[in-house]
Amino acid sequence: MAPVVPWPVAFMGIDRPESMASVVVWLALLALLVLLVRWRRRSRTRKPPGRPHGTTLGSALSGVRERLESVWSRTSGSAAAWQEMEEELISTDMGVRAARRIVEVVRETAVAGADEIRPVVRAELNRILAGYDRDLHLTGTPSIVVLVGVNGTGKTTTVAKLASRLLAAGRQPLIGGADTFRPAADTQLRVWADRLAVPLVSGTRGADPASVAYDALQAARARGADVLIVDTAGRLHTSHNLMEELAKLVRVLGRDGDRVSEVLLVMDATTGQSGLAQARRFAEVGVTGVVLTKLDGTAKGGVVLAIEDELSLPVKFVGVGEGSGDLLPFDGPAFVDALLGAA
The missing domain is CATH 1.20.120 (Four Helix Bundle (Hemerythrin (Met), subunit A))
Structure with a gap:
């Protein structure tokens, strides 16, 4: 009686063991080649966390x-x-x-x-x-950092960049997605959180942002995270109710004896002098520093001096690209050298 040949083998016309072994070898080589091509593509596009790779x-x-x-x-x-x-x-x-x-x-x-x-x-x-404290102060366990600003300044991307910097420094961040008004914000944060392998706590659409932020704080404690980064919804600085909602969120985060370490105002550098009006209003909710984004675009840069000279708010970080490593600590002399050319 002839041996029974499995139908895939018979379909391919292979009826001898040595032929089957040859096919297995070729299939293994093909799978290895596919994996190699995918790895090369990812390695070309992947950008290391915490390292600048955008426009200088x-x-x-x-x-x-x-x-x-x-x-x-x-x-x-x-x-x-x-x-x-x-x-x-x-x-x-x-x-x-x-x-x-x-x-x-x-x-x-x-x-x-x-x-x-x-x-x-x-x-x-x-x-x-000179004379400004530009350090990111992380006090308490977990330390609490809240990012605020108007729509379109790049807050959500800045949250991811900051998380990347903290990871590179050996910290364990957790992201709180308190922007419950813009559906894309949660999706964007989840993509970044998965990419960076950082836990994310967010709420349903329309949920109270302060409650979501508090839930994220509780989760940070339970999971042993040492930094909580809270993303808030963009809001016009002229809206009294929205600014009051933001102040409530900051108060709720501090109601159990915790202290919000930093409230960072994310500003679009391309808005120029109009950004000063935003900064004046947001300063009322306890802003401790500024993150100036989009300096890789059409920004003129001088707004750094206006912010610090007129509002006495330190610029702590600048964004020079879209990658996770494109958030740089602001350095006054380096900025002056970039503006005027190296001495």
Whole structure:
């Protein structure tokens, strides 16, 4: 009686053991090749957490730097020249007060030409940006960090970038998704949380944001997370009710004796001076620092000086790309070098 041949083998016309072994080997090699191709694709697109890989500040601010150099090279000491310099500085979004102060310092030193003006401006900018506490203060267990801001500033992406930085520093973050009004926010957070392998606690659509934030705090305690990062819904700073809701969320997080370590205002750098009005209103809910996003786009950068000079709020981080590692601690001298060119 002839041996029974399994139908897949018979279908392929293989009726000998050595032929079957050959097919198995080829199938194994094919599977290995597929896995290798997929690994190479992922390794090309994957970006390591906590490391910058987007546009650098120097390249982002190159246009501003070139315009300033052009103005300074033509400076002759005339009233028209000083006016042109002031207007160019204002165009960087640094504000009228800071621009006038810089021009006045340059006039008093009686310098002319880009090579002489640049170090004077550098010294004044460094002076304006000095003396701010830019550290991310993480106190308590878990430490609580709340991100706030208007719609479209990049809060949700910033939450993920901050979680990535904390992971790289050996921390164990948990994300609280308290934006219960925008369905896409929860989806976006889940994608990031899965990618970073960070636990996420969120609520149903329309749920009370303060309750969701409190549930996330309880979960952080239960799971042993040492940092809770809370994403809040974007809101217009002119809406009294929405701002009161935000203040309630911060109060609820601190009602069991906990202390909210940081309330970070996420601002879009491309909004320029209009962002100052936002910052003034959000400061009323206890903002401790600013995250300035989208400096890799059309931002002019000078708004950093306006925020700190007029509102006394430290810029703690800047976003220079869309990857998880594109959140950089703000460094005053490095920013001045990016704006004016290295000394």
